[in-house]
Amino acid sequence: xxxxxxxxxxxxxxxxxxxxxxxxxxxxxxxxxxxxxxxxxxxxxxxxxxxxxxxxxxxxxxxxxxxxxxxxxxxxxxxxxxxxxxxxxxxxxxxxxxxxxxxxxxxxxxxxxxxxxxxxxxxxxxxxxxxxxxxxxxxxxxxxxxxxxxxxxxxxxxxxxxxxxxxxxxxxxxxxxxxxxxxxxxxxxxxxxxxxxxxxxxxxxxxxxxxxxxxxxxxxxxxxxxxxxxxxxxxxxxxxxxxxxxxxxxxxxxxxxxxxxxxxxxxxxxxxxxxxxxxxxxxxxxxxxxxxxxxxxxxxxxxxxxxxxxxxxxxxxxxxxxxxxxxxxxxxxxxxxxxxxxxxxxxxxxxxxxxxxxxxxxxxxxxxxxxxxxxxxxxxxxxxxxxxxxxxx
Numbered sequence: 001x002x003x004x005x006x007x008x009x010x011x012x013x014x015x016x017x018x019x020x021x022x023x024x025x026x027x028x029x030x031x032x033x034x035x036x037x038x039x040x041x042x043x044x045x046x047x048x049x050x051x052x053x054x055x056x057x058x059x060x061x062x063x064x065x066x067x068x069x070x071x072x073x074x075x076x077x078x079x080x081x082x083x084x085x086x087x088x089x090x091x092x093x094x095x096x097x098x099x100x101x102x103x104x105x106x107x108x109x110x111x112x113x114x115x116x117x118x119x120x121x122x123x124x125x126x127x128x129x130x131x132x133x134x135x136x137x138x139x140x141x142x143x144x145x146x147x148x149x150x151x152x153x154x155x156x157x158x159x160x161x162x163x164x165x166x167x168x169x170x171x172x173x174x175x176x177x178x179x180x181x182x183x184x185x186x187x188x189x190x191x192x193x194x195x196x197x198x199x200x201x202x203x204x205x206x207x208x209x210x211x212x213x214x215x216x217x218x219x220x221x222x223x224x225x226x227x228x229x230x231x232x233x234x235x236x237x238x239x240x241x242x243x244x245x246x247x248x249x250x251x252x253x254x255x256x257x258x259x260x261x262x263x264x265x266x267x268x269x270x271x272x273x274x275x276x277x278x279x280x281x282x283x284x285x286x287x288x289x290x291x292x293x294x295x296x297x298x299x300x301x302x303x304x305x306x307x308x309x310x311x312x313x314x315x316x317x318x319x320x321x322x323x324x325x326x327x328x329x330x331x332x333x334x335x336x337x338x339x340x341x342x343x344x345x346x347x348x349x350x351x352x353x354x355x356x357x358x359x360x361x362x363x364x365x366x367x368x369x370x371x372x373x374x375x376x377x378x379x380x381x382x383x384x385x386x387x388x389x390x391x392x393x
Contacts, residue, residue, distance in 0.1 A: 021122035041388030055157035061089035088159035118161035140357035149378035179237035187248035198328035202321035210235035285334035302343040322351040
C-alpha cells in the first residue's frame with residue numbers, strides 16, 4: 001500500500017502538471033534576480049530591494065507584531081502598522097520559527113515565503129486551467145501571468161503570492177464541487193488583503209443560483225446531484241463559504257478590539273487624508289486618473305495597458321464566477337477613490353491571464369507575441385526600473 005502511494009507521488013513529480021509550472025517558477029526566480037541586480041537602485045541589497053514600502057510594514061508585523069501609536073506630526077491620527085492585513089506576515093512568522101534558528105535572516109524568510117506560495121499557486125493554477133481548457137491553455141495562462149509587467153511583485157514581501165494561491169485553491173475546489181471546503185481558503189483570503197473580500201461575489205452568486213435551482217427544480221436538481229455522488233444541498237455549503245468571508249474579517253476586527261481596544265482600528269488607520277480612501281463609482285476614478293496623470297506615470301501606463309488587454313482578449317467563454325472575481329479586483333481600488341498602486345493590486349486577476357491564453361485556440365493567436373513583447377518592454381523600461389529606484393509604492 002505504501003509502495004502504491006510512493007508510486008503516485010513519483011508519477012506526479014514526473015508529470016507535466018508538476019514539471020511545467022515548476023520550470024516556469026525557476027525561470028521567474030532567475031529573471032527577477034537578474035532583473036533587479038542589473039543596474040543600481042535605491043537599495044544596495046537584493047533582500048532590501050524586495051522589501052520596500054508596504055513590504056516594510058509586513059516585515060515589521062512578522063518580526064515584532066502589530067504596533068499602534070499616535071502620529072508624531074498629528075496625534076489625532078493613528079500610526080504604526082495596523083493598516084495591513086495579518087495572514088501573510090503570520091505565515092512568514094511561522095516559517096521564521098523554523099528557518100531563523102537555522103541562521104536565515106527574517107528578511108529572506110519573508111521573500112522565501114512569497115516564492116514558495118507563488119510556486120504552489122502556479123501548480124494549482126496550471127491544474128485548474130488544464131482541467132477546464134486543456135494543457136496548452138494552461139501553459140499559456142502561466143506564461144501570460146509571468147509576462148505581465150508587474151509580475152515581479154510575486155517575489156516581494158507582499159501578500160500577492162499567498163493571495164494567488166488561496167484564490168486558485170478556492171476556484172479549484174469549486175470546480176471539483178467540494179463546496180464546504182471552500183470556506184477555509186475563502187475565509188483566509190479575506191484576511192490576506194482588502195480585495196480578498198471580492199471572493200464573496202462569485203460565492204454569493206453561486207449560492208443564490210443553487211438555491212434557486214433547488215427551490216424551483218428540486219427533483220431534477222436532486223437526481224442530478226445524486227447521480228454525481230454529491231451532497232444534494234449544495235447551496236447551504238456555498239452559503240457557509242460566503243459567510244465565512246465576513247466572519248474572518250469580524251475575527252480580525254475583534255483581535256484589534258481585544259489588543260488595542262478599537263474594533264474599527266483598520267478603518268481609523270486608513271482614515272488619514274493622504275490615503276484618499278472614499279467610496280466612489282470606480283469608472284470615475286479611472287477616467288479622472290487618465291485625465292490628470294502624465295503619460296509616463298506608471299499608474300497611467302498600467303490603466304491603459306489593462307483596459308487595452310481586457311478589451312482585446314475578453315472572452316465570454318470564461319465562467320461568470322471567474323468574471324465576477326476578475327472585474328471585482330480590477331475595479332476594487334478605483335472604487336475606494338484612488339488608483340494609487342493599481343499596477344500591483346491587479347496582478348492576482350488570473351481569469352484575465354486565462355482569457356489571454358485562450359487566444360492560442362483562435363485566429364487571434366498572433367496577438368500573444370504582441371502581448372509578450374509589450375509586457376516585457378513595460379517591465380524592463382517602466383515598472384522594474386521605477387521599482388528599483390523606490391518610486392513604486
